[in-house]
Amino acid sequence: MPTPKSLHAPMDTDGVPPVSESEQLYRRLLPAAWYRNSDHPIIPQNYFMPRPWQSPDRPGDTDGISVNRASLTDAITASRRPDTGECVPMARFAVTNVLDIGLTVGPEPLPDDLSHAVIPELNSLDRRDSAKEKEMEEWAMALRNCSTLIRPDSL
Amino acid sequence: MMAQVPRVGITRDRIVPAINSTGGRAAALTDPINAELNHWKKAIDQLLAWRRAAGADDGEDLPTSEIADSAIDFAYDQIGGVYACAPDSMVPSGAGRIAMEWNNENGTVVLEFVELGTASYTRFDRNGKILEKHVLKRNPTSRQLELRG
Numbered sequence: 001m002p003t004p005k006s007l008h009a010p011m012d013t014d015g016v017p018p019v020s021e022s023e024q025l026y027r028r029l030l031p032a033a034w035y036r037n038s039d040h041p042i043i044p045q046n047y048f049m050p051r052p053w054q055s056p057d058r059p060g061d062t063d064g065i066s067v068n069r070a071s072l073t074d075a076i077t078a079s080r081r082p083d084t085g086e087c088v089p090m091a092r093f094a095v096t097n098v099l100d101i102g103l104t105v106g107p108e109p110l111p112d113d114l115s116h117a118v119i120p121e122l123n124s125l126d127r128r129d130s131a132k133e134k135e136m137e138e139w140a141m142a143l144r145n146c147s148t149l150i151r152p153d154s155l
Numbered sequence: 156m157m158a159q160v161p162r163v164g165i166t167r168d169r170i171v172p173a174i175n176s177t178g179g180r181a182a183a184l185t186d187p188i189n190a191e192l193n194h195w196k197k198a199i200d201q202l203l204a205w206r207r208a209a210g211a212d213d214g215e216d217l218p219t220s221e222i223a224d225s226a227i228d229f230a231y232d233q234i235g236g237v238y239a240c241a242p243d244s245m246v247p248s249g250a251g252r253i254a255m256e257w258n259n260e261n262g263t264v265v266l267e268f269v270e271l272g273t274a275s276y277t278r279f280d281r282n283g284k285i286l287e288k289h290v291l292k293r294n295p296t297s298r299q300l301e302l303r304g
Contacts, residue, residue, distance in 0.1 A: 030216055030246060030247060032205070032216070032217070032246070032247050033244060033245070033246045033247075034197070034198060034201040034244065034245040034246070035243065035244050036194055036198075036241055036242060036243045036244065037243070041243075041244065042243050042244060042256070042258055044244045044246045044254060044256050045256060045263065045265055045279075046246055046248045046254040046256070046265065046267065047246065049248065049249075050249075051216075051249035051250060052249055052250040052252070053250075054250045058250070060249065060250065134285055134288055137265075137277055137279075137285060137288070138279075138283055138284060138285055141263065141279055141283035142283050145283055
């Protein structure tokens, strides 16, 4: 059985329970995408990469890529974009998938979203290093390959 | 005399998977070349839509006009390359970039346009391990993305 230390140490969790290995995670996909076969789209690997660092004003995903914990929200809420309320497709995968790849998940609750968490190893600061970026590309591909696409119309 | 750089032509079997290498998907089509052209045309329509939206929204996720132009140039060039397969997906990949992705039984190719005339090419095997990763620059003469030293 994996040791608890394989999970990311909880930060300021504000009463949110630590991430457990039995949890499922959601990652919202950007709605602006084009698919060759929109009936059976393949989740793009790039959706698991952090937004790149551009400048101090546009630092990208410095804390890691965002996910939502299925144990602390429901799928419809998780699929809603915070800015527009639009329901968008999501990738669903397990915490054990993340751990098996060698990554971690840390709770990072937001005032209006207690289910928010991050995968900190996939961050824009490390992505500036080409060797680390290459490693991230493989992690992102591994996450893609173990993910299931959840469409808004299926919720 | 300029050093000869290895050319990595986009339009054939080296980078963009050719129709013949996609196996059943292409073989199932009665006219695979025309089908690919139609896919490319739809992809170009999307790129043009992103190009038009580029100036209207300052959002971090929308492609910049320069990067959209680079992707459009690339896509138009593929229409002349009759064996070039249209991507499975195109997405805004953050910081104004656009990522195209091809998948087949041998693995995945990701071509991410990162700035004007420049793309990052990554080829994964079927297990998700990177086999190749290069920065490609567009040669305005050959109209191809080429590996530059």
